[in-house]
Amino acid sequence: MKTQIVLSQTDDRPIYAQIMDEIKQRVALGDWEPGLRLPSIRELAAELRVSVITVKRAYLELERGGVIVTQQGRGSFVSENVAVSEVQQEKLNRLLQEVARLAATMGLSEDDLRALLSQALKRR
Amino acid sequence: MNTTTYPSVVRALIRKDLAIMKIPALCYWLAGLGAIVMVMTFGDASGTVAFILFVSALVATGVHAAMQTVTEERRSQNLPFIMSLPITIGDYTLAKMVANLLLGGGIWLFLSAASYVIYIGDSVPHGRVPYMTILLVQILLAYIVILTTTIVFASLVAAISAIVAANLGSQVILWWIVGLHGVRSTINGPEVVWNATYLTVLGLQLAAIVGLIGFTFYAQSRKTQFI
Amino acid sequence: MNAIECERVCKRYPHFALNNVDLTLPTGTVLGFVGPNGAGKSTTIRIIMGLVHQDAGQVRVLGQEMPAQQVKAKWDVGFVSEDMRLYSHRTLGFHLKFLRSIYPAWDDAYTRDLLDRFELNPEQKVKGLSHGQRVKAALLTVFVRRPKLLVFDEPTTGLDPVARKVILEEMMRVLEDDQRSILFSSHNTLEVEQISDHIAFINRGSIVASQEKEAFMDSWRRLRLVVNGDFKMPSLKQLVESQQSGRQLTLTVSDFSEALEQQVRETGAEIRQVERLTLEEIFIASVEAHQRAARADAKQADENQEIAA
Numbered sequence: 001m002k003t004q005i006v007l008s009q010t011d012d013r014p015i016y017a018q019i020m021d022e023i024k025q026r027v028a029l030g031d032w033e034p035g036l037r038l039p040s041i042r043e044l045a046a047e048l049r050v051s052v053i054t055v056k057r058a059y060l061e062l063e064r065g066g067v068i069v070t071q072q073g074r075g076s077f078v079s080e081n082v083a084v085s086e087v088q089q090e091k092l093n094r095l096l097q098e099v100a101r102l103a104a105t106m107g108l109s110e111d112d113l114r115a116l117l118s119q120a121l122k123r124r
Numbered sequence: 125m126n127t128t129t130y131p132s133v134v135r136a137l138i139r140k141d142l143a144i145m146k147i148p149a150l151c152y153w154l155a156g157l158g159a160i161v162m163v164m165t166f167g168d169a170s171g172t173v174a175f176i177l178f179v180s181a182l183v184a185t186g187v188h189a190a191m192q193t194v195t196e197e198r199r200s201q202n203l204p205f206i207m208s209l210p211i212t213i214g215d216y217t218l219a220k221m222v223a224n225l226l227l228g229g230g231i232w233l234f235l236s237a238a239s240y241v242i243y244i245g246d247s248v249p250h251g252r253v254p255y256m257t258i259l260l261v262q263i264l265l266a267y268i269v270i271l272t273t274t275i276v277f278a279s280l281v282a283a284i285s286a287i288v289a290a291n292l293g294s295q296v297i298l299w300w301i302v303g304l305h306g307v308r309s310t311i312n313g314p315e316v317v318w319n320a321t322y323l324t325v326l327g328l329q330l331a332a333i334v335g336l337i338g339f340t341f342y343a344q345s346r347k348t349q350f351i
Numbered sequence: 352m353n354a355i356e357c358e359r360v361c362k363r364y365p366h367f368a369l370n371n372v373d374l375t376l377p378t379g380t381v382l383g384f385v386g387p388n389g390a391g392k393s394t395t396i397r398i399i400m401g402l403v404h405q406d407a408g409q410v411r412v413l414g415q416e417m418p419a420q421q422v423k424a425k426w427d428v429g430f431v432s433e434d435m436r437l438y439s440h441r442t443l444g445f446h447l448k449f450l451r452s453i454y455p456a457w458d459d460a461y462t463r464d465l466l467d468r469f470e471l472n473p474e475q476k477v478k479g480l481s482h483g484q485r486v487k488a489a490l491l492t493v494f495v496r497r498p499k500l501l502v503f504d505e506p507t508t509g510l511d512p513v514a515r516k517v518i519l520e521e522m523m524r525v526l527e528d529d530q531r532s533i534l535f536s537s538h539n540t541l542e543v544e545q546i547s548d549h550i551a552f553i554n555r556g557s558i559v560a561s562q563e564k565e566a567f568m569d570s571w572r573r574l575r576l577v578v579n580g581d582f583k584m585p586s587l588k589q590l591v592e593s594q595q596s597g598r599q600l601t602l603t604v605s606d607f608s609e610a611l612e613q614q615v616r617e618t619g620a621e622i623r624q625v626e627r628l629t630l631e632e633i634f635i636a637s638v639e640a641h642q643r644a645a646r647a648d649a650k651q652a653d654e655n656q657e658i659a660a
Contacts, residue, residue, distance in 0.1 A: 009541070014627060016565065046523040049516070051381055053548040057565050105623050136452045143445075144438070201436040205492075207402050208430035209453065210422045348404035351397065 001039050007048060015050050019058035021091070024067055027078055028087045038068060038076040065090070133211050137219035141193045142226065148188055149227055156181035156231055160238045178235055179263070186228030186267040190274040191283060194220055198278045203351050217275060217344045221337065224271050232267065236260045251313030254322040255302070261329045262298060266290035268333050272340040301325055352378045352414065354500045354532035355399060360408030362394060369394055369556045371408070376500075376549065379529040381522070383547030383564075384536035385634055391556040392536040393432065396504045399534070400430050413500055429493030432504035436485070437477045443488050444473035447495065454496050462495050469517060483514050494521055501525060503535040507542060515539075519546060544568070544630035552634060554641045571633045572607040574615060575624040576600040585618050587611065591640050603628070603636050 005022045007015060026032040038044070041059060045052045059076055062068045067087060070076045103113050142149075159177035197203055207216065243256060273286035301307055306321025355376035362369040369391045376382040386392045397403040398410060401421035410417040415424035437446055443466075451457045466473055469487045471480075480488060490506060501522070507515045523546060525531050537543050543550065544564070551561040560567070578600050584593070589611060592603040600620065604611060607625075616622060628636070 012627075014568065015545070042527045042529060046520075046527050049519045049523050049546060051546050051548045051564060052526055053380070053563060053565055133453050136449060139452070140449050144441070200439060201434055202438055204402065204430070204432055204435035205437060205489075208400060208425065208428070208435075210425040212422055215422075350402050 001037075001043075002047060003039060003044060005044075005048060007050070016054045016058040016061070019044075019048070019050075019055060020062055023058070023062060024087045024091065027067055027082060028091075032078050034078050034080045034082055036078045038078070040075060133209060134215050134219045134222075137206070137209075137211070137216070138223045138226070141189075141219070141223035145189050145192060145223075145227055148192075149185055149231075152181045152185040152188070153231060153234070155184075156235050156238075159235075160242070163242055178239075182228075182232055182235060182263060182267070185231045186224070187270060187283075187287060189224050189227040190271050191280075193223060194274045194278050195280055195283055198351075199280075207350050213344050213347060213350060214341065216350075217341055220275050221271075221340070228267050228271065229264070232260075232264050249312055249314050250316045251310050253316045254318055255307060255311050258301060258322065258325055258329070259298060261326060261333075262294050265329050265333055266294045268336050269293075272336045275340055276343045353411075354378045354413060355382070355534060356409070356411040357395070357399065358409040360395070360398060360405045360410060362398060362403065362405050367391070367394075367556060369398075369405075372553070372556075372558055374399075374551055374558065374561065376532055376534050378532050379526070380548035381526065381533045381535070381546055382549045382551060383543035384534060384551050384553065385538075385540060385543055385630075386536070386553035387638060390553045392553055393434075393504055394556075395553065396432065396502060396534070396536060400428070400502060401425065427499040428502060429496050429498035429500070430502045430504075431489045431493050431506055433506075433508050434504075435489060437489060437492070439478040440476060442474055442476050443471060443480075443491070446477075446488075446492055447473060450492060450496065456497070458495070458497070461497075465491050465494055465521075468521070482509050483511055486510055487514060487518070490518060490521075494525070499531050501531070501533045501535070503533070505537060506535055507537060507539060515542070522546060540629070540631040540634055550630070552637055554638050555645065557641075559637050559641050568627065568630065568633070570606050571628045571636075572604055573626045573628055573632075574602045574604065574612075574622055575626070576602065576615065576620040576622055578618075578620045582618060582620060585614060587614070591636050603632075605637075 003022075003026075005019065007018050007022075011018055013021070023032070023038075032038075038059075039047065041055045042052055045055045048055070059068065059070065063070055063076075066079055067082055068076050069079050099113070108116075155177055159175075159181065162177070197206070207213075211219075239256065239260065240253075243253065244250070267290075269290040270283065270286045274283045277283070302311075304321050304325075306319045310317040310319060353375050355374060357372055357374040360369060360372040360374075367389070372391070372395055374382070374384075374395065384392055384395070394403060398405050399412060399417065401412075401418040401424070404418050412421075412424040413427055415421070417424060437443070447462060469491050471484060471488055471491060477485060477488065486506070486509060490503070493501060493503075503522075506522075507518055510518065519542065522533055522535075525533060535543075547564050549562065550564050550567055552559040562570075577598050578595075579598070582600075587602075587604065589604040589606040590602060591605055594601045602615070612622065612625065
């Protein structure tokens with residue numbers, strides 16, 4: 001299975017985190033259904049031309065987060081009881097944290113931030 | 125230095141060098157044949173020209189092969205490609221030695237045999253045969269000096285020095301041999317006489333050839349750097 | 352099992368020495384070997400290949416002692432270096448035929464497939480090929496043998512981005528088989544960062560760092576701080592580099608941890624940002640730190656000598 005994952009070299013996130021996010025995204029969108037078998041670590045490494053250890057790390061962390069399950073000798077699968085909303089929630093939390101950190105370094109107040117958020121909500 | 129248990133690699137290396145030298149070697153063989161044909165057609169009158177052609181073909185094959193398969197291979201940075209194959213330096217040396225002896229030694233054997241046939245069939249006094257043999261073996265020895273020096277040093281300067289030294293050395297040795305009593309007394313005789321002088325010289329020459337080849341393998345096995 | 356093990360390998364030349372090089376490549380992984388020019392990458396690689404014999408130390412390749420057991424090892428090793436050339440007056444096909452007569456498990460279909468993907472014509476003489484095509488041709492002569500260990504010294508130098516992608520793709524395909532391993536040196540740190548499982552830095556004949564990539568990249572951080580006038584720099588053993596401009600202080604640290612962050616915060620400095628580093632940045636910082644240390648040592652030695660005098 002080709003995952004069609006596209007990595008970015010200008011992205012600040014490390015490669016393993018990009019792979020995790022891409023996979024979470026596919027699961028969250030329902031493109032990858034629970035029980036779907038993921039490519040093996042070495043297959044995905046070959047497809048993405050990234051090191052085996054990087055993919056291994058992404059898979060381990062996805063497993064820790066309950067997104068995938070790995071069965072010894074059989075491979076990795078999208079978790080049967082993965083809560084799609086949880087995956088999305090986690091991503092939202094991370095982005096919010098980033099926003100909070102950035103706002104702090106810029107010296108923005110909470111009200112400034114609220115105003116910016118409502119503007120953003122209107123734009124979409 | 126242990127040689128490989130896979131003779132196929134050495135054989136492949138030899139075949140590769142023969143393939144690389146195929147066309148030039150063919151040209152030199154033709155030149156050698158030309159020399160023989162000249163002598164057989166025009167007789168002694170063409171002797172000098174034929175002799176020059178003969179020696180040229182011999183030297184050209186030997187020197188060209190050594191330069192091409194050893195010096196040039198190193199200069200052109202092909203050596204890492206070869207040495208990364210499953211071989212030791214001993215295998216490499218063996219392959220180079222055999223390939224070159226097939227090329228240079230081959231044409232030497234062919235032209236030497238032709239010389240005998242022509243000489244013995246000729247009216248020239250047969251007393252010259254032992255001296256001619258020594259002359260031919262001396263040519264082979266000079267070639268071995270050039271070949272082994274080239275293999276051990278693999279540099280153009282070393283090869284050229286070896287060529288000059290082998291050439292001058294052979295002149296001196298042959299001139300000295302002609303002056304020996306055992307040679308002077310028989311060289312113009314009607315019969316082939318293998319006296320002690322001839323046999324000693326021949327023995328020394330052959331020992332030198334074997335010694336040089338053996339020393340080459342030894343020197344190669346002492347190396348710790350191959351590219 | 353490890354595909355390569357180097358233990359305390361030394362080699363002395365008149366103007367250069369390799370000092371106690373330790374290097375390990377676990378089977379099924381990629382080791383990226385990075386160092387400035389003249390640091391000892393090629394010498395180390397040549398020793399691993401048995402092309403140069405070490406003065407001291409042990410080298411095992413695929414379980415075989417080098418150089419003593421080099422024939423056994425080299426059956427399963429493919430090697431390409433930047434200074435290696437194919438016979439220029441011959442075609443690529445000549446080389447393939449030659450190799451085919453040596454390696455019994457030759458795969459014609461795979462050869463054709465590789466020629467196709469590398470866009471190489473076996474009928475063409477090597478001297479007529481562009482630099483990039485020559486590099487690809489040399490690499491092809493290794494891939495076709497399906498070696499268990501691939502040793503590449505600067506494999507992608509001089510390749511255009513498209514050709515480089517094809518090569519990296521083929522290298523990663525090799526890794527789909529978990530019994531095959533790759534050692535490669537490169538100036539292109541981005542490439543090393545991308546495909547290596549382990550990274551080793553070499554500088555002036557010594558290994559400066561050698562670690563699993565993810566942990567290695569994770570352990571380095573750049574901290575951007577804002578400090579007050581009375582700020583006193585804590586002595587951190589992890590500190591590799593610091594640069595100050597007015598109240599802004601930038602620290603580069605190895606062995607980063609939460610505890611370290613806390614330690615910095617306790618000095619009263621405000622941490623504005625914590626950034627990861629690229630391999631290139633880590634590499635330059637390590638080499639510069641190593642060189643500073645070497646210079647300091649030399650200076651110390653000089654001073655000691657003066658005192659002695």
